[in-house]
Amino acid sequence: MRTPFIAGNWKMYKTTAQALEFAGRFAAMDRPAGVNVALAAPFTQLAALKKKLEGSGIKLAAQNMHYEEEGAFTGEISAAMLREIGVDYCIIGHSERRQYFGETDDTVNQKVKKALGAGILPICCVGESLEIREAGEAAEYVSSQVRAALKDVSAGEAAQITIAYEPIWAIGTGRTATPGQAGEMCGLIRETLKELYGTDVSEKTVIQYGGSVKPSNASELMHTEHIDGALVGGASLVPEDFMDIVRF
Numbered sequence: 001m002r003t004p005f006i007a008g009n010w011k012m013y014k015t016t017a018q019a020l021e022f023a024g025r026f027a028a029m030d031r032p033a034g035v036n037v038a039l040a041a042p043f044t045q046l047a048a049l050k051k052k053l054e055g056s057g058i059k060l061a062a063q064n065m066h067y068e069e070e071g072a073f074t075g076e077i078s079a080a081m082l083r084e085i086g087v088d089y090c091i092i093g094h095s096e097r098r099q100y101f102g103e104t105d106d107t108v109n110q111k112v113k114k115a116l117g118a119g120i121l122p123i124c125c126v127g128e129s130l131e132i133r134e135a136g137e138a139a140e141y142v143s144s145q146v147r148a149a150l151k152d153v154s155a156g157e158a159a160q161i162t163i164a165y166e167p168i169w170a171i172g173t174g175r176t177a178t179p180g181q182a183g184e185m186c187g188l189i190r191e192t193l194k195e196l197y198g199t200d201v202s203e204k205t206v207i208q209y210g211g212s213v214k215p216s217n218a219s220e221l222m223h224t225e226h227i228d229g230a231l232v233g234g235a236s237l238v239p240e241d242f243m244d245i246v247r248f
C-alpha cells in the first residue's frame with residue numbers, strides 16, 4: 001500500500017515570520033493519521049521551520065538544490081547543506097525551474113542522483129505544456145522526462161523517489177486537469193516505471209498530481225487510480241485550505 005503524500009510548495013512566498021506563524025497554526029490542527037505531509041519552503045525558512053515542526057510529524061522540503069557536491073557556484077545550495085539542517089525532501093525539476101532557470105532533463109537527473117546520495121528524498125516533477133498536449137504528444141513527452149530523470153538510478157533508489165505529474169497548463173491557472181486526465185498520465189508514469197524497474201518498484205512509487213489542487217477538487221483527484229498524492233502551490237499558503245486538502 002502506498003501512503004498518500006500531500007506536499008505544499010510555497011514557491012517564493014512568505015517571510016520566515018509568516019512561515020512560522022503558518023507552521024504553528026497548521027501543526028496544532030487535527031490531521032488524519034496515515035497521510036504523509038511535507039512543506040516545501042524557501043531556503044531561508046528551512047532551519048527555523050525544522051525547529052518549529054519538531055515532533056509534529058510534518059516533513060520539510062526544499063524547492064531546489066545544486067547537483068554538485070560543493071564548489072564555486074555563487075548563490076547555490078547543496079544537498080549536504082539541506083541534509084545538515086534536517087531537510088527530508090527536495091522538489092527537483094519543477095516546471096518553473098525548467099522554464100525560468102534553464103533546468104534540463106540532464107540537470108534534473110544529476111540532481112536526483114545527488115539528492116539520493118545525500119539522503120534527501122527527491123520529489124521529481126514532470127509535465128507537458130499545453131502545446132504538447134494539444135499536439136497529442138503528452139504521453140510520449142512525460143514518459144521520456146521520467147526516463148531521463150531516472151537515468152542510471154538503481155531500482156533501490158528509484159523506489160524512494162516521489163514523482164509529481166504537473167501539467168504546465170494547470171499550474172497556477174485555476175485550470176485543473178480532470179481526474180481522468182490526471183489519472184491517465186499518472187498511470188502512464190507507473191507504466192514507465194514498470195518498464196524500467198518492474199512491478200515491485202512501480203507499485204511502490206508514490207505519484208502525485210499537481211496543478212490547481214484545492215480543497216474543492218482534492219478528494220476526487222485523490223480517489224483516482226494511480227494518484228497517490230498532491231503537490232499543492234497556491235492552496236498550500238493558507239493553513240486551513242492546506243489542511244482541507246490533507247483531509248481529502
Ligand code: PGA
Nearest residue numbers: 171172211212232233234
Ligand atoms: P498550483 O501550483 O497549485 O498553484 O497550481 C502547483 C505547483 O506548481 O507545484
